[in-house]
Amino acid sequence: xxxxxxxxxxxxxxxxxxxxxxxxxxxxxxxxxxxxxxxxxxxxxxxxxxxxxxxxxxxxxxxxxxxxxxxxxxxxxxxxxxxxxxxxxxxxxxxxxxxxxxxxxxxxxxxxxxxxxxxxxxxxxxxxxxxxxxxxxxxxxxxxxxxxxxxxxxxxxxxxxxxxxxxxxxxxxxxxxxxxxxxxxxxxxxxxxxxxxxxxxxxxxxxxxxxxxxxxxxxxxxxxxxxxxxxxxxxxxxxxxxxxxxxxxxxxxxxxxxxxxxxxxxxxxxxxxxxxxxxxxxxxxxxxxxxxxxxxxxxxxxxxxxxxxxxxxxxxxxxxxxxxxxxxxxxxxxxxxxxxxxxxxxxxxxxxxxxxxxxxxxxxxxxxxxxxxxxxxxxxxxxxxxxxxxxxxxxxxxxxxxxxxxxxxxxxxxxxxxxxxxxxxxxxxxxxxxxxxxxxxxxxxxxxxxxxxxxxxxxxxxxxxxxxxxxxxxxxxxxxxxxxxxxxxxxxxxxxxxxxxxxxxxxxxxxxxxxxxxxxxxxxxxxxxxxxxxxxxxxxxxxxxxxxxxxxxxxx
Numbered sequence: 268x269x270x271x272x273x274x275x276x277x278x279x280x281x282x283x284x285x286x287x288x289x290x291x292x293x294x295x296x297x298x299x300x301x302x303x304x305x306x307x308x309x310x311x312x313x314x315x316x317x318x319x320x321x322x323x324x325x326x327x328x329x330x331x332x333x334x335x336x337x338x339x340x341x342x343x344x345x346x347x348x349x350x351x352x353x354x355x356x357x358x359x360x361x362x363x364x365x366x367x368x369x370x371x372x373x374x375x376x377x378x379x380x381x382x383x384x385x386x387x388x389x390x391x392x393x394x395x396x397x398x399x400x401x402x403x404x405x406x407x408x409x410x411x412x413x414x415x416x417x418x419x420x421x422x423x424x425x426x427x428x429x430x431x432x433x434x435x436x437x438x439x440x441x442x443x444x445x446x447x448x449x450x451x452x453x454x455x456x457x458x459x460x461x462x463x464x465x466x467x468x469x470x471x472x473x474x475x476x477x478x479x480x481x482x483x484x485x486x487x488x489x490x491x492x493x494x495x496x497x498x499x500x501x502x503x504x505x506x507x508x509x510x511x512x513x514x515x516x517x518x519x520x521x522x523x524x525x526x527x528x529x530x531x532x533x534x535x536x537x538x539x540x541x542x543x544x545x546x547x548x549x550x551x552x553x554x555x556x557x558x559x560x561x562x563x564x565x566x567x568x569x570x571x572x573x574x575x576x577x578x579x580x581x582x583x584x585x586x587x588x589x590x591x592x593x594x595x596x597x598x599x600x601x602x603x604x605x606x607x608x609x610x611x612x613x614x615x616x617x618x619x620x621x622x623x624x625x626x627x628x629x630x631x632x633x634x635x636x637x638x639x640x641x642x643x644x645x646x647x648x649x650x651x652x653x654x655x656x657x658x659x660x661x662x663x664x665x666x667x668x669x670x671x672x673x674x675x676x677x678x679x680x681x682x683x684x685x686x687x688x689x690x691x692x693x694x695x696x697x698x699x700x701x702x703x704x705x706x707x708x709x710x711x712x713x714x715x716x717x718x719x720x721x722x723x724x725x726x727x728x729x730x731x732x733x734x735x736x737x738x739x740x741x742x743x744x745x746x747x748x749x750x751x752x753x754x755x756x757x758x759x760x761x762x763x764x765x766x767x768x769x770x771x772x773x774x775x776x777x778x779x780x781x782x783x784x785x786x787x788x789x790x791x792x793x794x795x796x797x798x799x800x801x802x803x804x805x806x807x808x809x810x811x812x813x814x815x816x817x818x819x820x821x822x823x
Contacts, residue, residue: 280438281431288427295423303412304379307387311407314347315391319403322352323393326360326401334361341405348386348406355401365408373404385410575642578634585627592618663788663812665698668706668741669734675710676732683718687728687747694735700812705784712781713745713804720749720802728801736810743806751798760794788812 318341325333334352341350342363349370351362364370376388386406393401595615599608676689683689714730721728728748735742752760761782785792789809796802 281435284434285431288430292423292427296420299416299419300380303416307379307407307409307412310346311387311389311405314341314344314407315389315403315405318350318405319391319393322403326352326354326393327395329360331360337361338363346408346411348408350403350405352403353401355399360401379409379412382409382413385413575638578638582631582634585631588622588624588627592624663700663702665700666703668696668699668701668743668808669693671703671706672710672732672734672743675707675714679711679714679718682715683730686718687721687730690729690731692731692733694733696734696736696741697810699741699808699810701788701808702784705787709781709784709806710743710745712778716778717745717747717749717802717804720747720751723750724748739810740807741810743808744803745805746801746803748801751800752794752796752802753798757794757796761792 318337321337322334324330325337338350338352338361341347342365347365349362349364352360354360371384373390374388375390376382379387385408387409388404388406390402390404392399393403592615595611595618599611672691672693676683717730721730730748731744731746733744733746735744761778763779782792785806785808789812791807793805793807794802
């Protein structure tokens with residue numbers, strides 16, 4: 268069943284008032300009962316104490332006349348229903364009773380609420396040194412108290428009922444007033460809904476009664492309607508203006524589109540030129556590093572080429588001796604005489620002994636093995652230089668990182684071997700996905716820089732290279748005992764064209780390119796340094812690296 272707001276208002280107000288009245292009635296009656304209880308009990312105890320003190324001596328001396336006199340005097344109080352004095356054997360020594368009261372066995376009361384005969388019974392023992400000699404028994408008439416209590420209860424209930432009636436009337440009036448105002452608002456809302464399709468807001472209005480919140484709500488509603496009407500007029504005007512602007516903007520958009528298209532073309536050309544410039548800078552830095560390595564690489568190649576050439580000259584001499592020995596052996600014929608054959612054999616034996624052909628036979632193998640090792644070393648140096656100096660396609664593959672470091676050390680060996688000692692601690696690493704040419708350039712830059720930092724100290728130093736694996740990450744730690752880097756320079760170490768080297772000895776692009784290459788591989792590079800003690804560069808690379816599509820996205 269759906270209840271109206273007025274019914275809810277009346278019922279809610281009445282319920283609240285009834286609850287409050289019920290609490291008030293219960294609280295009031297409880298307080299009155301407690302007050303009466305306290306007064307009656309206190310009155311009875313005080314009277315009993317006083318009466319016992321008066322009758323104590325007569326009881327002890329069995330002065331019955333005095334006891335009768337004391338009882339008679341107590342009965343002068345109008346609220347005393349009876350009074351008696353009994354001895355230790357409960358024999359009545361003196362008593363008086365109000366006319367009309369009935370005698371019944373004495374039963375002391377502990378609460379006014381327990382009284383069923385309108386008399387509050389109490390007693391007070393008379394003792395001396397703890398010995399019981401008797402007691403006084405009195406009864407307090409509470410008829411008037413109970414009558415007054417009943418009247419108060421009736422009066423409170425009557426006032427509560429009257430207040431309930433008044434509250435009901437007030438609730439009814441309040442509900443009627445509220446619902447009449449809300450009904451006006453509801454009707455106004457319906458009128459506004461009807462006016463929305465035709466935008467005839469000015470015909471919508473509700474009357475304002477009084478100066479309370481509901482009247483303020485009605486005023487706000489009328490203001491809202493007026494605002495909607497004004498906004499509609501403004502919007503209509505704005506729409507007309509917008510149509511005019513749209514027509515003019517179409518031409519401007521076409522012009523802007525053409526201009527943006529031209530700018531995009533220029534931007535694409537600029538980006539293409541920038542990429543070409545970046546590639547040229549990368550290649551220029553490579554060539555600069557190649558220039559630094561050229562003399563050392565040439566020396567590294569000349570050494571094995573020198574002893575290979577020497578070995579070949581020695582082998583040529585050995586070969587001529589073997590050819591002479593072969594020619595002498597060919598002159599041996601079976602048809603010659605024994606003396607002639609013996610002479611030729613002695614000649615062969617003398618030639619063999621004279622030229623120590625046993626030593627030559629053993630030395631040939633070692634000469635060939637040394638020459639092969641020298642040529643292999645030359646091949647590795649040329650291969651590493653080719654990997655380093657080529658224009659990379661940007662493609663990555665799975666490589667052995669430790670082998671990449673060894674190849675780089677082979678190329679830079681001549682730059683390092685006279686100024687420092689290289690210590691390697693290579694862990695057993697899985698193959699890593701990276702660009703071989705670019706990472707070789709990174710290691711070359713870092714190792715050459717470490718060597719130059721050590722050379723600046725004028726002392727023999729140490730470069731420590733350590734590889735390790737931490738989960739899906741491989742790390743390369745390159746530490747030197749060079750001159751170190753100041754904090755001021757450390758903060759801008761990877762900035763392009765920043766260098767602390769004298770003019771003409773550095774491009775300032777090495778570490779910047781190194782940083783970019785590590786970022787392209789999805790890795791990180793960190794550096795720490797103490798001036799006068801050395802520097803530490805630590806590279807962290809993901810084992811899986813970045814695929815070619817991710818590389819392209821990172822470059823863009």
